[in-house]
Amino acid sequence: xxxxxxxxxxxxxPTILFTxxxxxFPFVFPPxxxxxxxxxxxxxDKLWTKKGLIIMVAITVAFFIFGLGDDNFKKIVLKPDNxxxxxxxxxxxxxxxxxxxxAYKNDKLIxxxxxxxxxxxxxxxxxxxxxxxxxxxxxxxxxxxxxxxIWSIGLPAxxxxxxxxxxxxNPAKAPWYFLGLQEMxxxxxxxxxxxxxxxxxxxxxxxxxxxxxxxxxxxxxSYKNRMLSLSIYLFGWLVLWNVLxxxxxxxxxxxxxxxxxxxxxxxxxxxxxxxxxxSEIIYIKWLNMGLPSxxxxxxxxxxxxxFLTFAVTPPLLARTALKSFYERLGSTRYTIFVVxxxxxxxxxxxxxxxxxxxxxxxISMPEFFFNF
Amino acid sequence: xxxxxxxxxxxxxGQIWKSIFRGGGAPKSRRQRMMVVxxxxxxxxxxxxxxxxxxxxxxTWCMGGLSFFIFLILTISGxxxxxxxxxxxxxxxxxxxxxxxxxxxxxxxxxxxxGAHAMVIAVWLHMFxxxxxxxxxPPREFNWSVGVILLVLTLLLSFTGYLxxxxxxxxxxxxxxxxxxxxxxxxxxxxxxxSLLAIGDINFITKASDARFGLIGGxxxxxxxxxxxxxxxxxxxxxxxxxxxxxxxxxIRKDGGISTPV
Amino acid sequence: xxxxxxxxxxxxxxxxxxxALNKVEKENEVNRRTFFSWLSLGWVAFVAATGGFFTMMLRxxxxxxxxxxxxxxxxxxxxxxxxxxxxxxxxxKYGVWMVRNDEGIYxxxxxxxxxxxxxxWQPSAKKFKCPCHGSGFRMTGIHFEGPxxxxxxxxxxxxxxxxxxxxxxxxxxxxxxxxxNDPESFLKx
Ligand code: HEM
Ligand code: FES
Numbered sequence: 001x002x003x004x005x006x007x008x009x010x011x012x013x014p015t016i017l018f019t020x021x022x023x024x025f026p027f028v029f030p031p032x033x034x035x036x037x038x039x040x041x042x043x044x045d046k047l048w049t050k051k052g053l054i055i056m057v058a059i060t061v062a063f064f065i066f067g068l069g070d071d072n073f074k075k076i077v078l079k080p081d082n083x084x085x086x087x088x089x090x091x092x093x094x095x096x097x098x099x100x101x102x103a104y105k106n107d108k109l110i111x112x113x114x115x116x117x118x119x120x121x122x123x124x125x126x127x128x129x130x131x132x133x134x135x136x137x138x139x140x141x142x143x144x145x146x147x148x149x150i151w152s153i154g155l156p157a158x159x160x161x162x163x164x165x166x167x168x169x170n171p172a173k174a175p176w177y178f179l180g181l182q183e184m185x186x187x188x189x190x191x192x193x194x195x196x197x198x199x200x201x202x203x204x205x206x207x208x209x210x211x212x213x214x215x216x217x218x219x220x221x222s223y224k225n226r227m228l229s230l231s232i233y234l235f236g237w238l239v240l241w242n243v244l245x246x247x248x249x250x251x252x253x254x255x256x257x258x259x260x261x262x263x264x265x266x267x268x269x270x271x272x273x274x275x276x277x278x279s280e281i282i283y284i285k286w287l288n289m290g291l292p293s294x295x296x297x298x299x300x301x302x303x304x305x306x307f308l309t310f311a312v313t314p315p316l317l318a319r320t321a322l323k324s325f326y327e328r329l330g331s332t333r334y335t336i337f338v339v340x341x342x343x344x345x346x347x348x349x350x351x352x353x354x355x356x357x358x359x360x361x362x363i364s365m366p367e368f369f370f371n372f
Numbered sequence: 373x374x375x376x377x378x379x380x381x382x383x384x385x386g387q388i389w390k391s392i393f394r395g396g397g398a399p400k401s402r403r404q405r406m407m408v409v410x411x412x413x414x415x416x417x418x419x420x421x422x423x424x425x426x427x428x429x430x431x432t433w434c435m436g437g438l439s440f441f442i443f444l445i446l447t448i449s450g451x452x453x454x455x456x457x458x459x460x461x462x463x464x465x466x467x468x469x470x471x472x473x474x475x476x477x478x479x480x481x482x483x484x485x486x487g488a489h490a491m492v493i494a495v496w497l498h499m500f501x502x503x504x505x506x507x508x509x510p511p512r513e514f515n516w517s518v519g520v521i522l523l524v525l526t527l528l529l530s531f532t533g534y535l536x537x538x539x540x541x542x543x544x545x546x547x548x549x550x551x552x553x554x555x556x557x558x559x560x561x562x563x564x565x566x567s568l569l570a571i572g573d574i575n576f577i578t579k580a581s582d583a584r585f586g587l588i589g590g591x592x593x594x595x596x597x598x599x600x601x602x603x604x605x606x607x608x609x610x611x612x613x614x615x616x617x618x619x620x621x622x623x624i625r626k627d628g629g630i631s632t633p634v
Numbered sequence: 635x636x637x638x639x640x641x642x643x644x645x646x647x648x649x650x651x652x653x654a655l656n657k658v659e660k661e662n663e664v665n666r667r668t669f670f671s672w673l674s675l676g677w678v679a680f681v682a683a684t685g686g687f688f689t690m691m692l693r694x695x696x697x698x699x700x701x702x703x704x705x706x707x708x709x710x711x712x713x714x715x716x717x718x719x720x721x722x723x724x725x726x727k728y729g730v731w732m733v734r735n736d737e738g739i740y741x742x743x744x745x746x747x748x749x750x751x752x753x754x755w756q757p758s759a760k761k762f763k764c765p766c767h768g769s770g771f772r773m774t775g776i777h778f779e780g781p782x783x784x785x786x787x788x789x790x791x792x793x794x795x796x797x798x799x800x801x802x803x804x805x806x807x808x809x810x811x812x813x814x815n816d817p818e819s820f821l822k823x
Contacts, residue, residue: 081541084490088493091497095497099500099501099505102430116633119425124424125424126424129418129419129420130408130409133426133427134415134418136427136429140441144442145445148445148486148487151482152486157472157486159539160539161540162538162540165593167540167752168544168754168764168765169765170765171766172548172766175530177492178549185748186781190562190748191552191557191560191562194553195552195553195557202520205523206516206520208503209512209517214509218508218509219506219630219632220506220633230503233503237503255763267765274779367811368565369555369562369563369783370564370565547751551749580696580700581696592702
């Protein structure tokens with residue numbers, strides 16, 4: 001038991017957990033034909049059958065039930081504001097399954113040259129709103145209201161000590177739906193993680209229909225013909241958003257340290273967090289000289305890297321790996337797409353740089369509050 | 373058939389009923405059923421007929437409808453809470469306590485709080501569904517963007533409401549959140565580039581004039597912050613979200629109803 | 635074409651004769667040209683009015699007078715503070731730590747430079763540790779661990795005529811800007 005617990009504690013360390021998710025992701029949600037073939041060969045598509053659902057839900061529920069036997073786990077999971085997130089985990093599994101099982105069914109139908117499941121031949125393709133839709137709505141509303149009532153009676157809303165501006169709780173967390181962003185605060189400065197990044201997320205979401213211009217695949221679930229866009233979206237939504245929320249909620253403890261699900265939240269645990277900037281690594285460690293006093297010279301390496309990333313990479317890719325993309329999308333769409341993707345990729349990159357090199361900032365200009 | 377009518381039929385054919393529900397009578401024929409929808413301002417949100425797959429739960433998951441329904445629950449329970457809650461530092465916390473302890477049906481606060489969580493989840497799942505069915509593709513691109521704005525507004529509503537109990541959970545979540553506004557590039561006193569917006573020694577972006585100040589109404593979290601968040605939460609944001617919802621629903625109809633395979 | 639002609643030839647008495655029609659058309663042409671300049675003027679006016687309105691609305695959120703706690707206070711005599719210790723007595727009320735070392739006294743802000751939580755002074759480890767995201771600051775206020783991007787801020791400190799310390803929180807000194815060398819950021823004792 002204890003060995004199992006410490007194993008879980010160990011693998012839920014972000015370095016391992018996140019790497020595992022990152023490596024496993026393209027095989028579960030393949031972005032290209034090659035991954036799709038491996039995905040089929042390994043039989044991962046069986047996840048989207050009824051048996052797959054039962055197994056996934058059973059494992060999750062069993063884990064929670066097992067976990068509730070542990071005091072530390074129980075304390076975190078049963079915190080009133082965290083209960084919805086446990087629910088969210090189950091809902092995510094279910095709805096991911098629901099959409100993908102239908103998508104795979106339709107993929108098969110399309111392969112066989114048959115119309116998709118959602119298709120009905122005219123004139124029998126329509127039903128009347130009254131009574132067919134209003135009844136569905138009515139029943140959903142009644143069931144949902146009953147559910148809300150039970151939830152509200154069973155779980156009191158939290159109210160902590162009165163506000164005290166000179167005493168921060170440890171840890172202090174944002175509302176749970178922002179914990180993915182708060183996780184980013186560990187790796188980026190507030191101006192980026194709290195302002196620029198959310199802005200890009202909003203812009204990026206709004207831009208989706210204008211970048212993915214393939215008109216096919218609307219109005220029914222499907223996977224194979226929309227592989228790339230689905231894989232990218234699912235990565236952003238499931239991994240960069242929801243996995244980070246789960247980490248932020250359940251695995252971040254006092255002093256924003258990382259704690260396994262069965263670990264005691266010890267606020268005195270010591271953690272060496274001494275991080276260094278890129279300029280310090282280059283000038284002090286590698287070149288063995290002091291930091292130049294000129295800010296631009298000091299930050300030249302970081303600025304150069306950023307310049308290469310944003311000004312050189314997109315045109316380079318347009319000529320090489322993403323050539324067909326460039327030709328299909330045209331230069332404006334292509335540029336917006338690639339720049340947004342680079343911003344997305346920078347998140348995991350910076351996380352790994354921090355974990356492995358203790359890198360604090362690529363560019364560090366505290367004089368102008370500009371750290372990246 | 374006997375010509376004796378039962379009480380329901382008599383009511384349904386009486387003058388009062390007919391004056392309220394145009395046409396009257398139980399909608400039995402196809403024509404009557406269509407007229408029911410057309411004749412009601414509420415049901416008229418719907419089309420008269422819709423594709424067969426669209427009424428199946430496994431297609432829409434009912435998540436858009438549920439988001440809207442939860443919004444209605446939140447509106448009603450929120451209005452009820454406003455009868456007892458006073459947005460001042462002196463009273464806010466104790467009023468919230470009284471809401472659970474002194475007010476009959478002391479679960480109104482729970483309904484409102486858990487409803488808020490449920491709405492965030494429902495909106496996320498709705499967006500997930502819309503992506504998975506490719507329903508953002510032409511001609512629904514714009515409605516997808518309207519949806520993204522609805523998502524942002526939903527999160528902002530939740531965020532502004534989080535402060536109102538004025539407990540430790542509330543102020544520190546808001547402290548952390550609003551300090552991020554202070555780091556806005558150019559417009560935050562601690563954001564990159566703000567020191568460039570200056571003439572000589574005079575800074576235009578200071579703690580008393582930056583984005584964070586605009587949000588919390590002071591240099592510190594305090595009375596002004598509570599009032600600002602209260603007004604935004606109870607009036608400002610609901611007003612804006614309702615406008616966007618109206619556009620959202622209107623566009624669903626205008627874009628040809630729920631998306632359908634061709 | 636022939637049909638058109640037919641129409642003009644069968645004009646009813648009420649519609650204007652063809653000559654008048656021509657005239658209207660000409661006037662229209664002139665009108666169209668002037669119309670465009672009127673249009674642009676109209677647009678400029680519209681944009682200016684809307685812009686002005688929104689500026690007003692924005693400005694509305696920045697009041698001229700703030701009702702916030704006083705920012706200047708008297709903090710007792712220098713001898714009230716022990717050398718080598720962080721003094722917590724004004725933390726609650728004014729949000730500052732008073733630190734006295736061998737050379738004198740300085741005033742540190744209790745606001746974490748990361749996102750504004752209040753760090754705790756840990757005497758055993760001789761550091762300020764922020765509970766929110768784990769930033770650590772030394773007794774001087776210099777950051778050395780966690781996500782905080784810069785050191786804690788210091789406030790203006792001076793002596794009144796009666797020998798009492800006066801702390802002025804409206805004046806702050808940031809180390810990364812080299813302001814800690816400012817004589818007013820430090821009270822020599
Ligand atoms: C307050 C939040 C929202 C409410 C109340 C709402 C409500 C609805 C409703 C009732 C529908 C009808 C179909 C269904 O139930 O699935 C719908 C459809 C749609 N929604 Fe939303 N929605 C919200 C947020 C969003 C978001 C966040 C997005 C995407 C970013 C979005 C994009 C769409 C699109 C594209 C459709 C058309 C779907 C189709 O034709 O299949 N909505 N919405
Ligand atoms: S607020 Fe102090 S570390 Fe984030």
